[in-house]
Amino acid sequence: MHFGSLTYKTKQFFLLLIKLSIVVGAFYFIYKKLTENEELDFHVFIQFLRENEAFSIKTMLFLLFLTFFNWFLEILKWKTLVATVEQISFKNALEQSLGSLTASLFTPNRIGEYGAKAIYYTNGKRKKIVLLNLLSNMMQMGTTIVFGGIGLLLLNSKYDLNIDYFKVSRLVVIIIVILIFTAFAYKQKSFKIKGFSVKRLLQFFKNISIKTKVLGMLLSVLRYFVFSFQFYVLLTIFGVSVSYYNAMIVITSMYLLASIIPSVFIFDVIIKSSVAVYLFSIVGVNDFTTLSIVTLMWLLNFVLPSLFGSYYVLNFNFPKDDTLQC
Template identity: 30%
Template sequence: MSHKSKQFLLQAGKLLVILCCLAYVFYLFQGDTFDWHHTVAFLSNIPIYFYLLLPGLSIASWLVESYKWQYLVRDLREVRFRESVIHNLTSQATSFITPLRAGEFATKAFYFESSLRKKVLKAVLVGNMSQMAVTIIVGVAGVAALFYSEVLSLFSIIFLATLVVWLGPTISKRIDFQAARLDGVILLSFLRYALFSGCWLILLSFYSNASLITIAASVAAMYLATSLIPSLQLFDILIKWSVATFFVSYLNLPIENMTAIVAIVWLNNTVLPALLGCGLLAFQRFPKLIAA
């Protein structure tokens, strides 16, 4: 199969996923079981301190991501933390409307000399692959805990983490990346995962009667499912909502409450950093700020 055919199938697959999610949303909202007034009431009764806590967690996760980016490119050029934050927020803004986070690759490469751009692209790939590895490890453990047993979940984490450590040197050699630094990147990816999933855990723990283990397992399984489905970040809320509705029975939550929670998390974790990045992109002076 040619490269163009693969690209066409990938784009067609993403479009099909988005259309299926739209159809599912339309079908559910047209039914008599969904009550928008319940969702509005839920949103109006959210504690005031959540409006500080949840954005704070999101910003903290992006600060960790910025430190990870600084760590990834430290052999290419000294990037100050302020610069790294700008790199990440502006790339989030451009990747928001591009498939497979293509905007992130292009934007981050823009900040470096042309002679370094291939290595920059590799650094972006390593960062994204590490984050995906963490999502898979925690997600598989979540699925095991939710549908099978907590013992199997613990075994899954130990097995997959051991597999990553065992394969780390081989992977590092293939991509010409130091194994010790790859371990550091994965640890930072775990920390970032804990922060951005914290929004889910706080909201669900506050409103759901389910156990903390069930809540954490459901969040991990949701992130695993949504990460494996190709889509644009712009339509990410449709994917997350469609997947999240599957878990309402496990979490003892009305679907109206879950709809509000999905919207809150999406706004904090995806839209907020994209808006901050757009604000930086809107100012023509920001390259001077980076060079300062």
Template identity: 25%
Template sequence: MTSNKNIKILLNYVIGPLVFCLLAWSIYQQLLRQNNWKASLQHAWRATTGVEWWKMVLAIVFMFVNWGVEARKWQIAIKQVQRLSFIQSCKAVFTGTTLAFFTPNRIGEYMGRILYLGEGKRIKAISLTIVCSMGQLLVTLWVGIGGILYLQSYGNTELLHTFAGLWLKLVLYAAIAGAVILTLFYFRLAGLVRWVEKMPRLRKPVSYIRVLDNLNATILLRILSLSVLRYSVFLGQYYLLFDVFDVHITVAQVAGSVSVIFLVLAIVPTIAVITELGVRWKVGIEVVQLFDSNITGILATSLAVWIINLVIPALIGSLLILGIKVFNNRK
């Protein structure tokens, strides 16, 4: 227990900030190489209150659509153990976002969501929540693979012959392997449960995941389709914000580059409050500059998306967590 605690402290308070500082330094050096970077930075700041302000507002509205779709997806899955209203599901999702903000690769999200379930149903609900994440990850992997292939075909050929082209190939191979394996697992969950049941030592844990037997192909496809819809909302946000911050790329280029950003974020271990922003910045620059060299605009877009999709929902969730504590104290 002490050893695990020390490892967590090392990751969260030493390695995490160190990685962020290294990324920030690398980004700063790239920013300095951009012509008139100070003027570009000022322009990016003015853009938030300029004639394109409505696009920023629309991106914020999309945030509520995004988490609303996620809430509906979780509501469908969790129905196997407990029925929740759409409002309750939304509260659970926002609460999960708050806890995810401080944990590696958002694993705290599961614990935040199950606070709204009955005590005897919480452990079973974790496996269903993981299925929702698997559906989103499947979309991220397959679309990301398509994005890499697009970048390799239509991106800046000079940059693709540098280190950027090498790491794109490595990510592509890893994504293909992961996507194939995950797809097989996703559509064979019931078979997986039955296979684990045959192992005597795992009979007790199996009782908590047996609920996956109830997830038929129709439910799994609904979860997958909602994941695609949510992914489309993300792309819409990026397209709007790129336009706000004068990053001039087409719809196809947005889809190709952003899909690779999401793919890398899904593969690389990050902590939202420490390293994820740095990774977003770094990957965003490396990928989007294949089509546009406005590094300041790319940084501003990545920051805006991070604030809109993670910081604001985490703040909303923190208020909901406070409400839960106040309610429990009164009770």
């Protein structure tokens, strides 16, 4: 972003216009997702929640506590990782995490988060911030793959999903081929991820202390268990009779499949809802209950934090030595 030789007031006006556009865009995105969901009528959903006596004030406070704890861990992880570049307060990490959530809510796979977090820093630090955000997402994705893989294996052995092992083996072969080409490209120093060469990425991650990486992974695992447990709590609230063990097998499998299935942001919720409906139907949970829980999880862990994040977006200012330049 470069405003050239515009006057200070003009620059401020354009900055305010951009911030308002982001907030309005986020609110409109949320509105469309809720009102135009063909799988779950929002009015029926709201009516159901009103009539369900299980949603007491005590229950809602507990669900909100889990949401708070989930984002507390994410913010603490961001603060920990950023410390390798610049020491920031928990308040700064909170502002950057929630503000970037709002700014990236309507971008494909929340790709906008990378740029949104980077602009909180001066030009010289932005590339490192992008890489740290990539590392943070890789840690969370790695956690999802490990626990989801275990869950999927247990789910298949317990319920016999009739997996086509020929197709699975073919997929494995494709992945191996991709890895071979990746290794070759790495040697040629031409392969890039998010604009960075693999060699540079590996060197950057190698320079981060083991203590920081271990703490980041630990926070990722704790966060994973918090929002997975929140999903289980919602199952019990909706009267689903399933043990914690069986529920976690399905929940971990769901998060894995929902994460690896490619989708554009317009169809993201539809695809993830479809995965959840299919998997939970295996343990006897009806479609409406599953869709309601998926919607509540989205409201609690994305919509609610993004509402707070909109405050930080509107109050955003560029770093003092980099005002209105990026």
